[in-house]
């Protein structure tokens with residue numbers, strides 16, 4: 556009896572350590588998993604393990620991918636002279652959903668936050684600078700969120716891009732202040748992109 560209940564307790568504890576999963580959800584998931592056919596459980600665990608093992612940063616834009624170069628960086632249909640800088644892979648996905656942006660991206664994996672002690676060296680800014688030196692880049696579009704951190708990051712990027720002579724723009728503030736790019740509808744995103752202002 557004890558043996559089984561300990562296993563269930565462990566499973567609930569593991570699940571509740573995931574973001575957004577409270578103890579009630581963890582219990583519901585645990586009992587659901589225990590009730591699943593073993594093949595389905597195996598498939599779920601294999602999918603998790605495989606994603607964890609194979610997903611890495613694209614060597615060019617640093618988005619999460621399972622290849623050396625992500626499909627966007629590898630595509631010759633994309634305009635490699637325009638780089639849109641975003642905070643996360645989820646923000647990249649939000650712009651991709653609009654289907655109207657044909658440039659490439661650079662994923663910072665975070666934003667500068669003096670409050671949280673996150674400085675320029677803690678996000679993927681150095682990698683962006685390397686790209687600007689190597690390529691025939693004509694424009695950098697800063698599409699960080701309009702939060703305090705996103706704005707601080709945008710200001711920092713514009714300061715380092717300007718001396719290179721590369722055109723630097725910021726998406727319009729059609730995006731509500733403090734708004735997370737991920738949750739904004741495609742029309743608003745497109746308007747923000749089209750109304751971008753040169754810095």
Ligand code: ZN
Pocket residue numbers: 613614615616617618624625626627628629
């Ligand atoms: Zn890429």
